[in-house]
Amino acid sequence: MLSLLYTCWLKSSISNLSCKKSLVGTRYASGAVLHKTLQQSPFWSRPLNQLLGSKSPQESIVPGEKTVKDAIEHMEKMDMSVVAVSSAGGEWLGILSERDVIRLLAKGGNIQQTYVKDALSKKQGIATCSLDQKVSDLGKIFATQNVQNIVVLKGTKKGNIHDLAGLITSREVAQYFHSLETNVVEEFENILVKDMLDHNKDKVRERLHDQSILALQVSSRVKDAVELMAQYGVGCILVTSDHSKGALHPYPDVVGMFTEREFIRDGLLKGKDPNSCKVGDIMFSRMPLVTPEFSAAQFIRLFADSHVRYLPVFSTSPEDAQDSTSTCLGLFSIKDVFSFCFQLAESRS
Helix, strand or coil, rough: EEEEEEEEEHHCCCCCCCCCCCCCCECCCCCCCCCCCCCCHHHCCCCCHHCCCCCCCCCCEEECCCCCHHHHHHHHHHHEEEEECCCCCEEEEEEEHHHHHHHHHHCCCCCCCEHHCCCEEHHHHCEECCCEEEEHHHHHHHHHCCCCCEEEEECCCCHHHHHHEEEEEEEEHHHHHHHHHHHHEEEHHHHHHHHHHHHHHHHHCCCCCCEEEEECCCCCCCHHHHHHHHHHHEEEEEEEEECCCEEEEEEEEEEEEEHHHHHHHHHHHCCCCCCEEEEEHEEEECCCCCCCCCCCHHHHHHHHCCCCCEHHHHHCCCCCCCCCCCCEEEEHHHHHHHHHHHHHHCCCC
């Protein structure tokens, strides 16, 4: 039942690249030369505290004695994908993310019977930054660490829950980006999706089998999708039509995405049984089309507008596509896009 769509899983390949030398002087977007360093960039040089907005840190905290079900209900209410976890004595224990919920369920755990403190990711492995840092520091974390969520501290201490200023996710960075004036993010207009694909073409060949985009047919069980995501540590699986055959599916056969967010909110919290519920019943099917000609700025705005963290890239648009030639070229997360753009700016600093 399970199938693999053998093309590059760009989730970690971009993050692991060292592009300090190879990207210097590269031309993008019809010959425009990017020249802004991290310090000169009106985006990367912005204060990090602007991303937190007016949200109170307390809104991001859930007691460890609450059940996982309580926590994900709070996450849905506050439109969050991660919460910080505190002990009864006020100690910061770690975070509970949608990924942690997936891992729990894949192991046979019960969200109504499991306490948050027993399902969280401990603080020792959590990426942190301080309130006085810049957006570029956030970009460096995305580019060098395999994380989607970052805890912002008021200072350097991180033992007490009151030391936390808030949480920043890659989705919130995209939404913040979307709120900025065009002149602040103009450097992102000069970077194309095809630049990201071209720069990683060697990685595509090297990692063809061990970093694949995962895909399931629309009639597959949700239980299979959850187990697959937990096994590979990914937050998204492409959904193909039941008649799809072969490793590289033409565009018409990709009918949606199954993500952590859709599963938790449209499946788990609504009481749907993963053993009988089909992937197609709760998949995200309103995918905006992304092709290699899109700019990074367009890509990020689509992430923000669609409220998703992952989007596939296809070789051609539907109106230009021939079924035999339009293929899925890669699956990008918001983190992938920001990581690549950060590394470009860093290479000029």
